[in-house]
Amino acid sequence: MLEGVGLDRPFFDDKNRAFWVLQSFGWAGYFFLRSLSGLANSMGVMFIVHTLLLTATGYSLTLLMASLYRRLIVMRALWTAVISLGTVALASSAFSFIETWSYATFLKPDARPAGVEFFGAIILDFSLLAAWSALYYGINYYLLLEEEIDQRARLESQASSAQLAMLRYQLNPHFLFNTLNSISTLVLLKQTERANAMLARLSSFLRYTLANEPTAQVTLAQEVETLKLYLEIEKMRFEDRLRPHFRIDAETIGARLPSLLLQPLVENAIKYAVTPSEQGADIWINATREGRAVRIEVADSGPGGGAGLVSAQSTGVGLPNIQDRLNQAYGPAHGFSTRANEHGGFSVIIEIPLDADSKG
Structure with missing residues (x-):
């Protein structure tokens, strides 16, 4: 069952799946809480339509922001911060425009929001999108740091294995030189039988030792x-x-x-x-x-x-x-x-x- 819903592995193992899950659940929570607040304050059923439109707007805007942030996150920190701040300001202006239009259309058709009302909507939407951006960068910087730590661990492991192999391989040439020198001496002394016996035992020794990895x-x-x-x-x-x-x-x-x-x-x-x-x-x-x-x-x-x-x-x-x-x-x-x-x-x-x- 866990395998069927993808819960048999770490949540962020598949970053794309994790993003869509968090994005969908986050905006679904926004819709639920805001609808519940409106109904509790007797705003009427049309407030749900208004909230649904805002949820769809926020969902769409943050998808566009995420597409931009994927490119910004690899840039220098200063440029990332400046462009992200500008993006949030622009997106919150669009969000507040749609919010005030929806408010005047579905909730109070005779209302004409302007000035402080419109500015107040911008501030609230700016805070919402800034929080979304902070969460996006926070999660992704954490994942980048985790990848770097894993990569460093792999490199350290490879370096350790390479050093172990190097230390192990230092032994064989020295031993082989001594043994082959002895075999050469036996051949020069025409002690062929002993030389052949030593070669056979050397072969057995090397076969036995080379069967194991150096590390x-x-x-x-x-x-x-x-x-x-x-x-x-x-x-x-x-x-x-x-x-x-x-x-x-x-x-x-x-x-x-x-x-x-x-x-x-x-x-x-x-x-x-x-x-x-x-x-x-x-x-x-x-x-x-x-x-x-x-x-x-x-x-x-x-x-x-x-x-x-x-x-x-x-x-x-x-x-x-x-x-x-x-x-x-x-x-x-x-x-x-x-x-x-x-x-x-x-x-x-x-x-x-x-x-x-x-x-x-």
């Missing part, structure tokens, strides 16, 4: 699967020197986060903990629930000493990139910190909302 969020479970694919590739390079450990609480696997958020953290751990050490290093990816938040820690055992802190200063685009992506995704509703851990290595700790479907 999309994935569950922690999906992110962990992506990390495992990535680590399978790196294991081809470092073998037993790379020792990853996953400790993911079951309560946290449904938390949503930007795709490939954790991969550069693991990549940094490999670069600064595994690569410099002949014995390699352990890397832990831990996720625990803390109230309505999920605490994710990527930690490495490091090369010993203060090397973890050195890595904090040498991570290049990685950590700033992740902080920017967290800000874009969650606003202030996230945590990000780094520390030297108990294993002698470096830890990055991220806290995100458990139900992270929207920006905080």
